Amino acid sequence: MGTILFTIIFFPLVWEAISRWSGLPAFILPSPLEVWARFLRALADGSLLRHASVTLLEVLGGLAIGLSTATVLGYLLAKSRTLERLLAPYIVASQSIPVVAIAPLLVIWFGPGRLSKVLISSLIVFFPVLINTIVGVRSVPAELHDLMRSLRATRWQTFVKLEVPAALPVLLGGLKVGATLSVIGAVVGEFVGSEKGLGFLISLARGLYDTPLSYVVVFSLVAMALTLYGLVSLLEHRLLAWQGIENNR
Amino acid sequence: MNASEPALVTRNLSMVYPNGDGSLHALHQVDLQVQPQEFVCVVGPSGCGKTTLLHLLAGLLTPSSGEVLFEGKPLRGPRRHIGFVFQQTSLMPWRSVVENISLPLELQGVAEDERRHRAMELIELVGLAGFENTHPHNLSGGMAQRVAIARALVHEPNILLLDEPFGALDALTRERMASELLRIWSARTVTVVMVTHSISEALLLSDRLLVLSERPGRVRLDLPVPLSRPRLLEMTYTPRFGELAQEVRAAIG
Numbered sequence A: 001m002g003t004i005l006f007t008i009i010f011f012p013l014v015w016e017a018i019s020r021w022s023g024l025p026a027f028i029l030p031s032p033l034e035v036w037a038r039f040l041r042a043l044a045d046g047s048l049l050r051h052a053s054v055t056l057l058e059v060l061g062g063l064a065i066g067l068s069t070a071t072v073l074g075y076l077l078a079k080s081r082t083l084e085r086l087l088a089p090y091i092v093a094s095q096s097i098p099v100v101a102i103a104p105l106l107v108i109w110f111g112p113g114r115l116s117k118v119l120i121s122s123l124i125v126f127f128p129v130l131i132n133t134i135v136g137v138r139s140v141p142a143e144l145h146d147l148m149r150s151l152r153a154t155r156w157q158t159f160v161k162l163e164v165p166a167a168l169p170v171l172l173g174g175l176k177v178g179a180t181l182s183v184i185g186a187v188v189g190e191f192v193g194s195e196k197g198l199g200f201l202i203s204l205a206r207g208l209y210d211t212p213l214s215y216v217v218v219f220s221l222v223a224m225a226l227t228l229y230g231l232v233s234l235l236e237h238r239l240l241a242w243q244g245i246e247n248n249r
Numbered sequence B: 001m002n003a004s005e006p007a008l009v010t011r012n013l014s015m016v017y018p019n020g021d022g023s024l025h026a027l028h029q030v031d032l033q034v035q036p037q038e039f040v041c042v043v044g045p046s047g048c049g050k051t052t053l054l055h056l057l058a059g060l061l062t063p064s065s066g067e068v069l070f071e072g073k074p075l076r077g078p079r080r081h082i083g084f085v086f087q088q089t090s091l092m093p094w095r096s097v098v099e100n101i102s103l104p105l106e107l108q109g110v111a112e113d114e115r116r117h118r119a120m121e122l123i124e125l126v127g128l129a130g131f132e133n134t135h136p137h138n139l140s141g142g143m144a145q146r147v148a149i150a151r152a153l154v155h156e157p158n159i160l161l162l163d164e165p166f167g168a169l170d171a172l173t174r175e176r177m178a179s180e181l182l183r184i185w186s187a188r189t190v191t192v193v194m195v196t197h198s199i200s201e202a203l204l205l206s207d208r209l210l211v212l213s214e215r216p217g218r219v220r221l222d223l224p225v226p227l228s229r230p231r232l233l234e235m236t237y238t239p240r241f242g243e244l245a246q247e248v249r250a251a252i253g
């Protein structure tokens, strides 16, 4: 707790000091106080919340789609070597394409509205969750599969009582990474073509040389990503309580 | 079930694993019989097919040729009347002791109250009272194996198969667990087939001892153990016991 407090106080102090001694104008390096004032103004006129809620919805949509497709496909790939051999080259190849490069295409195909942003976000969430699902499902010990078989468990019982709980720690690790990446995906989409959202607000601020506003948006994005990360950690804590029992001893 | 009918019979049981550039002959024409409530131990050099044999008896593997008869009927696939204790501890780390033990009942759809009641009975029997809500991470190796044994017994199987259940334990714990197993076996009417690499453990526990040859495994010696029950640890220091151990040792080669 002490270190967190230190970080919170220390960082703005250093920043304030640099911005004063360097004598740079506010459109290059604004002081923390100027950014704070701009934050209050953006809050008061409602623009910040309006744009943030647009981005948040896209992010949540992207997470929902990315997470569901990646876990379903990941499970199938983990269970079938043939399917993996068939699809792996495409999946790996798709990962070598930077999202920034296909974002404009998606905006052309799916329009400048919410859908294209949701899809870009889900694309970026997809890969880490997919990989972790595969690793998680494959890491289930063979003895436990033998055990379930010797007890004549049905496929569904094996899935629910063995594979899901066994893969969950790894899967949640992937979701943590995915949650932070999902914000990047949505913003990249908004950058490319949009009239709403935090990504749009950044390009607007840049055009107006309203650098304090850019800072406000950047911090909002960080806050959003950290909140999502925190929520997944919380989920992890609750679902994996049995690991906590181990650690507390 | 006919009283004189063997609990388990194998006829000409052979197992060949497909293996990379060829095939691996693990078991060759194994013929054996296990009587109801008999305690049979299987010893043999490592890699000779002991685990394979147990998996075949459990219906976890399909033999390449020959067959397994379970209570007179050909075995096709796993049966609920068989309890298995695996070579590696196979507890689910996310489940507590009582939840691990009641898993077989859960899969059979037994009601929660009944499950708990029967699991608690087993916890009592294997001497784990007070640890029912502990998770496997916090158990010693010996305690974990007790849980595995309790889980294998909770659905009241007719046959208990154990694959080197005490292999990972230190010598002292191992001796104690062996006596515990004898006590559990006399408390429950169950037929036992147990794989072990300890000759003295096998002699101390079993009514009959089977020695498998080097791979491909076949029964090289089928030795009724002429020691009276109850078996006590002290028996291992008698000359008679030493002679038997030597005979088995020679058969393993």
Ligand SMILES: Nc1ncnc2c1ncn2[C@@H]1O[C@H](COP(=O)(O)OP(=O)(O)O)[C@@H](O)[C@H]1O
Pocket (backbone or CB within 6 Å): B017, B018, B019, B024, B026, B045, B046, B047, B048, B049, B050, B051, B052, B053, B215
């Ligand atoms: N699933 C498998 N596929 C191919 N070979 C196997 C498989 N399982 C076991 N083997 C081989 O069969 C032989 C017997 O194995 P196993 O029954 O585990 O021996 P033991 O339990 O006596 O040490 C070993 O050489 C082992 O490598």
Ligand SMILES: [Mg+2]
Pocket (backbone or CB within 6 Å): B050, B051, B052, B087, B163
């Ligand atoms: Mg083995």
